[in-house]
Amino acid sequence: xTHVMNMKQMEQKLQKADRKQSLLYLFCNFMALxxxxxxxxxxxxxxxxxxxxxxxxxAKQMYMIFVMTLIGCVVFTIxxxxxxxxxxxxxxxxxxxxxxxxxxxxxxxxxxxxxLSSTSAxxxxxxxxxxxxxxxxxxxxxxxxxxEMVLSFDLKCLFVSVLxxxxxxxxxCLMAWRYLxxxxxxxxxxxxxxxxxxxxxxxxxxxxxxxxxxxxxVMGYGTPFLCDEWFHMxxxxxxxxxxxxxxxxxxxxMLHTVVHGWRSHRKNPYKNIVSRSMxxxxxxxxxxxxxxxxxxxxxxxxxxxxxPANGVSAMVRYANQAYDYFxxxxxxxxxxxxxxxxxxxxKYGLALKDWNECExxxxxxxxxxxxxxxxxxxxxxxxxxxxxxxxxxxxDAYRVLTGQDADVEPGTYMNITDTDETSLYTNNNARExxxxxxxxxxxxxxxxxxxxxxxxxxxxCSVLSNEDYALISEGLTDDWKGRFVQFNIDGKDNYQxxxxxxxxxxxxxxxxxxLPYYYDRVQKIRDNEAGEVYWGDTEDMTExxxxxxxxFSFRVFWVYQPQFRILSQNDFLRSVAVLFxxxxxxxxxxxxxxxxxxxxxxxxxxxxxxxxxDDLKKLGASPEFLSKEVRSQCKNVFKVPTIIGMTAIYxxxxxxxxxNDGRMLWAEMLALLVCLGILGLLAxxxxxxxxxxxxxxxxxxxx
Amino acid sequence: MLYVxxxxxxxxxxxxxxxxxxxxxxxxxxGEFVAxxxxxxSGKTTLLNCISCYIPFEKGSITVGxxxxxxxxxxxxxxxxxxxxxxxxxxxxxLDGLTIRENIxxxxxxxxxxxxxxxxxxxxxxxxxxxxxxxxKYPAEISGGEKQRAAVARSLINNPLIILADEPTGNLDSxxxxxxxxxxxxxxxxxxxxxxxxxHDSFAASFCDRVVLLKDGNIYRQLEKSGNRSEFQDExxxxxxxxxx
Numbered sequence: 001x002t003h004v005m006n007m008k009q010m011e012q013k014l015q016k017a018d019r020k021q022s023l024l025y026l027f028c029n030f031m032a033l034x035x036x037x038x039x040x041x042x043x044x045x046x047x048x049x050x051x052x053x054x055x056x057x058x059a060k061q062m063y064m065i066f067v068m069t070l071i072g073c074v075v076f077t078i079x080x081x082x083x084x085x086x087x088x089x090x091x092x093x094x095x096x097x098x099x100x101x102x103x104x105x106x107x108x109x110x111x112x113x114x115x116l117s118s119t120s121a122x123x124x125x126x127x128x129x130x131x132x133x134x135x136x137x138x139x140x141x142x143x144x145x146x147x148e149m150v151l152s153f154d155l156k157c158l159f160v161s162v163l164x165x166x167x168x169x170x171x172x173c174l175m176a177w178r179y180l181x182x183x184x185x186x187x188x189x190x191x192x193x194x195x196x197x198x199x200x201x202x203x204x205x206x207x208x209x210x211x212x213x214x215x216x217x218v219m220g221y222g223t224p225f226l227c228d229e230w231f232h233m234x235x236x237x238x239x240x241x242x243x244x245x246x247x248x249x250x251x252x253x254m255l256h257t258v259v260h261g262w263r264s265h266r267k268n269p270y271k272n273i274v275s276r277s278m279x280x281x282x283x284x285x286x287x288x289x290x291x292x293x294x295x296x297x298x299x300x301x302x303x304x305x306x307x308p309a310n311g312v313s314a315m316v317r318y319a320n321q322a323y324d325y326f327x328x329x330x331x332x333x334x335x336x337x338x339x340x341x342x343x344x345x346x347k348y349g350l351a352l353k354d355w356n357e358c359e360x361x362x363x364x365x366x367x368x369x370x371x372x373x374x375x376x377x378x379x380x381x382x383x384x385x386x387x388x389x390x391x392x393x394x395x396d397a398y399r400v401l402t403g404q405d406a407d408v409e410p411g412t413y414m415n416i417t418d419t420d421e422t423s424l425y426t427n428n429n430a431r432e433x434x435x436x437x438x439x440x441x442x443x444x445x446x447x448x449x450x451x452x453x454x455x456x457x458x459x460x461c462s463v464l465s466n467e468d469y470a471l472i473s474e475g476l477t478d479d480w481k482g483r484f485v486q487f488n489i490d491g492k493d494n495y496q497x498x499x500x501x502x503x504x505x506x507x508x509x510x511x512x513x514x515l516p517y518y519y520d521r522v523q524k525i526r527d528n529e530a531g532e533v534y535w536g537d538t539e540d541m542t543e544x545x546x547x548x549x550x551x552f553s554f555r556v557f558w559v560y561q562p563q564f565r566i567l568s569q570n571d572f573l574r575s576v577a578v579l580f581x582x583x584x585x586x587x588x589x590x591x592x593x594x595x596x597x598x599x600x601x602x603x604x605x606x607x608x609x610x611x612x613x614d615d616l617k618k619l620g621a622s623p624e625f626l627s628k629e630v631r632s633q634c635k636n637v638f639k640v641p642t643i644i645g646m647t648a649i650y651x652x653x654x655x656x657x658x659x660n661d662g663r664m665l666w667a668e669m670l671a672l673l674v675c676l677g678i679l680g681l682l683a684x685x686x687x688x689x690x691x692x693x694x695x696x697x698x699x700x701x702x703x
Numbered sequence: 704m705l706y707v708x709x710x711x712x713x714x715x716x717x718x719x720x721x722x723x724x725x726x727x728x729x730x731x732x733x734g735e736f737v738a739x740x741x742x743x744x745s746g747k748t749t750l751l752n753c754i755s756c757y758i759p760f761e762k763g764s765i766t767v768g769x770x771x772x773x774x775x776x777x778x779x780x781x782x783x784x785x786x787x788x789x790x791x792x793x794x795x796x797x798l799d800g801l802t803i804r805e806n807i808x809x810x811x812x813x814x815x816x817x818x819x820x821x822x823x824x825x826x827x828x829x830x831x832x833x834x835x836x837x838x839x840k841y842p843a844e845i846s847g848g849e850k851q852r853a854a855v856a857r858s859l860i861n862n863p864l865i866i867l868a869d870e871p872t873g874n875l876d877s878x879x880x881x882x883x884x885x886x887x888x889x890x891x892x893x894x895x896x897x898x899x900x901x902x903h904d905s906f907a908a909s910f911c912d913r914v915v916l917l918k919d920g921n922i923y924r925q926l927e928k929s930g931n932r933s934e935f936q937d938e939x940x941x942x943x944x945x946x947x948x
């Protein structure tokens with residue numbers, strides 16, 4: 001006898017029979033929620049938030065890729081839901097045809113979609129935390145570890161996940177309601193087999209799409225510069241709208257791929273005709289999928305490019321450093337002298353050579369300053385006396401340090417920049433220097449640049465003639481004076497020595513030097529004298545602490561951070577670990593999502609088109625022919641987004657590097673080469689998943 | 704039993720409107736076995752779908768067992784489909800996840816009235832149509848002919864006023880087609896079932912009491928069986944030939 005006794009039991013049995021479809025939907029939802037939950041958990045974690053400078057480029061890049069991933073995951077879950085309902089529609093239609101009313105079907109249908117969507121979403125959100133934890137611990141175990149890499153979570157991260165959860169559940173209910181509202185029952189029954197062709201455009205749409213992508217990238221990247229140049233305005237965030245042609249272009253390129261393909265079929269119009277038509281008649285789904293995957297792959301590449309972009313230039317800089325050891329300190333600090341350093345080096349069997357040291361002074365420098373209007377993005381430029389701190393050397397001191405003559409005329413100054421002239425700030429318009437103790441001013445005029453990599457730092461360093469230097473330094477107290485020191489190791493350097501010297505050096509400073517390089521004492525005096533509180537004395541400024549000598553903020557932002565080559569080379573990854581690992585994580589997450597979407601798409605090809613493959617078999621198609629058709633379908637799913645996503649982001653990256661300073665430095669070219677290698681590696685991973693997908697589909701289709 | 708008066712229905716594709724039914728008038732009496740024939744695009748399936756309350760129609764009226772379909776709400780139409788109509792589709796439309804017995808019982812389950820009596824009726828129908836041996840099997844495990852006989856049994860489980868069949872032999876070989884048509888005959892003879900069938904198959908139609916020929920959305924001619932089945936099939940073929948000229 002039958003076990004079916006009522007509607008609920010029948011529905012439960014049908015759900016059990018459809019578990020393959022349900023599992024696919026569960027899997028898609030789970031993956032999307034897990035990825036978003038993991039990404040936001042890491043992004044909002046105190047571990048990352050304390051390292052990423054607020055409003056900095058790295059943070060913007062992280063948020064931008066998050067938005068791309070979020071869009072990708074939203075489209076993906078909607079797609080998965082659509083697939084689920086397409087399959088479900090046949091069953092719903094039959095029950096409607098046999099007299100089940102909307103009211104009769106609603107409880108079961110809503111129960112099913114609510115259970116499926118909410119359990120998978122909750123499971124995904126929860127799984128996001130162990131997922132990110134495991135990956136992060138893996139990084140710590142295999143790649144790099146530091147005290148800053150200890151992962152902690154902030155529950156704020158749940159905000160995005162909960163919003164996504166509501167969207168998933170809400171959309172599932174909306175879709176269920178939409179199906180129940182349908183009056184044409186035949187349409188519901190046939191829904192599963194209804195094709196979704198896209199609106200065809202001519203063969204021009206592909207090339208035009210490529211041009212639009214290019215225009216969008218240039219416009220999106222260039223508009224903020226123009227906004228700054230023309231309107232003296234900090235670019236508002238809505239300017240990102242100028243990137244919109246990229247999306248339109250991407251859609252057109254994908255449409256072209258699906259409708260026409262990129263190969264000419266004139267010679268052999270019947271080649272791949274089956275796979276092309278299969279793609280074409282599920283065009284809407286296919287185009288959506290291709291766009292999502294392209295965005296995700298682009299996001300993954302953009303994330304991973306952060307590593308070579310920053311790592312290669314740092315490594316090149318360390319390798320080309322003129323001296324093994326270079327540092328400076330304030331004259332009122334009790335820093336180890338040459339004898340003490342030599343004694344320490346002797347402990348490690350090292351001898352010092354090329355020891356040079358000389359005095360510098362710190363003056364107030366006049367400068368054209370940017371003043372932002374209140375409650376507005378607009379700014380004005382205005383010359384301000386005593387605008388900033390500047391380290392100043394005499395001609396003689398410069399010669400001692402660099403071995404080069406400066407030849408600075410009295411009444412002028414020369415500013416020191418690096419050999420690539422990448423650190424040309426606005427230090428070329430000072431009309432006077434101010435002794436901050438006596439307030440004596442020295443009228444001056446910019447006389448050009450000098451080049452030295454060690455002396456060009458974020459604070460800035462200039463050179464005065466010996467006469468002017470002597471004149472303006474009169475009456476300066478030790479806290480406005482300092483010394484530059486540089487030396488080499490005779491023979492092979494020793495990391496242990498560098499490390500011990502580093503701690504000895506830092507510990508010799510008192511609390512008054514516990515400052516980041518952007519804490520400007522001249523600005524503070526100016527603001528205080530104007531009765532204002534200097535922003536560096538508020539909580540707005542990121543602090544550095546002698547309690548956290550190994551922290552990223554201390555190593556990067558401390559104003560007297562020494563440059564010890566062996567230490568920098570060995571500790572680089574450790575000091576930027578959180579930044580680098582965050583971007584590596586972003587790459588992994590985006591790539592994983594892209595591959596899951598591709599794999600799922602291939603699965604649906606097998607599910608939706610199985611009857612076509614059956615028909616082809618009946619028509620005598622050989623296993624080889626069928627395999628070719630499967631490969632052709634999957635190839636487009638994997639190949640086109642990979643090529644377009646990788647190429648577009650690589651070109652964009654080249655543009656960024658070039659547009660930064662209007663040229664390409666060789667360190668940047670080296671970084672581009674490394675990026676190319678990474679793209680190759682990612683392409684191999686995509687290819688491997690493609691092979692697995694083809695194998696799985698062939699097994700499912702019995703080929 | 705079934706009255707169709709001045710029925711109009713058209714489809715819209717983009718901005719274009721295509722009339723499919725252009726004022727159809729006919730009726731089917733209790734216990735009658737009627738077929739509708741006609742070339743592709745003549746409006747056969749659209750007519751059946753309108754009677755089945757699957758798609759809305761624009762003008763005219765359809766009355767089933769004294770109840771007019773136009774203007775009824777969704778709940779009432781669902782109830783009519785469930786209690787007054789029985790359906791047989793070309794592609795069977797059995798639910799793969801249920802056994803044949805459960806499939807036969809679907810209209811009762813939808814009604815919420817599965818009891819011993821319903822189960823016994825399902826078994827009786829299965830016996831009557833020669834499918835009692837497959838009652839515990841799933842659709843994927845049986846032949847097309849068996850699936851269609853199960854579908855006929857399902858259409859009768861609620862003792863409907865009329866069975867609506869859309870190309871019931873369209874997916875079957877000749878042997879299975881014959882069996883299915885005989886099943887309908889059986890239902891008519893033993894249960895006084897009223898059957899309204901859309902078909903392309905003159906052999907299947909020749910089992911009917913009456914055949915309505917449709918052409919371009921209008922009734923072209925109606926033929927009533929007066930002699931034996933074979934003669935009636937010849938008569939049908941002649942009429943179809945005449946219609947296509």
